Amino acid sequence: MTRRKSWDTYFMDIAYMVSTRSQCPRRHVGAVLVQGKKLLGTAYNGAPMGVPDCSEAGCMLVEEYEIKRVDGQEQVVAKQRCVRTIHAEQNLLLFTDRHDREGSIVYVTDQPCWTCANMLANSGIAEIVYHRSYPKDQDKVMALMNQVGIRFRRLENYEPPAGTDEAVTN
Numbered sequence: 502m503t504r505r506k507s508w509d510t511y512f513m514d515i516a517y518m519v520s521t522r523s524q525c526p527r528r529h530v531g532a533v534l535v536q537g538k539k540l541l542g543t544a545y546n547g548a549p550m551g552v553p554d555c556s557e558a559g560c561m562l563v564e565e566y567e568i569k570r571v572d573g574q575e576q577v578v579a580k581q582r583c584v585r586t587i588h589a590e591q592n593l594l595l596f597t598d599r600h601d602r603e604g605s606i607v608y609v610t611d612q613p614c615w616t617c618a619n620m621l622a623n624s625g626i627a628e629i630v631y632h633r634s635y636p637k638d639q640d641k642v643m644a645l646m647n648q649v650g651i652r653f654r655r656l657e658n659y660e661p662p663a664g665t666d667e668a669v670t671n
């Protein structure tokens with residue numbers, strides 16, 4: 502007998518399935534909105550409708566500088582990021598109603614970046630559950646979630662459905 506999936510696993514599996522729709526080769530992110538165990542919306546990172554996506558037009562890369570601490574020393578590291586896509590969390594907010602979101606849970610394959618976290622903080626949701634971590638913005642995102650009282654947790658001991666957990670280029 503196979504054990505019945507927990508709700509966490511069930512909704513995170515859906516988020517991973519949704520993420521496979523993404524056409525950005527650098528990162529496939531999926532997000533779902535859940536209200537009282539009911540699925541109210543799904544979204545992935547992608548270019549706006551009617552606009553060529555990363556698979557057709559290539560990624561739109563910008564270079565950013567990050568401060569990293571290595572052995573107690575601060576180092577400035579240049580990193581490339583694709584800005585062609587609207588992030589999954591932002592698309593999720595664009596395609597759901599504020600009223601539906603009040604008190605809901607967002608399951609997202611990746612820990613939200615600062616901008617998405619800031620928007621989610623103002624979206625009416627009550628909880629965020631993520632799987633893959635994103636250390637870059639972690640400290641400020643966690644501080645924000647504490648301030649606004651949104652539950653924020655990583656899904657531990659979780660295995661994404663086969664073939665959905667893409668290698669991520671940073």
Ligand SMILES: [Zn+2]
Nearest residue numbers: 525555560583
């Ligand atoms: Zn891209």
Ligand SMILES: [Zn+2]
Nearest residue numbers: 588613614617
């Ligand atoms: Zn984001």
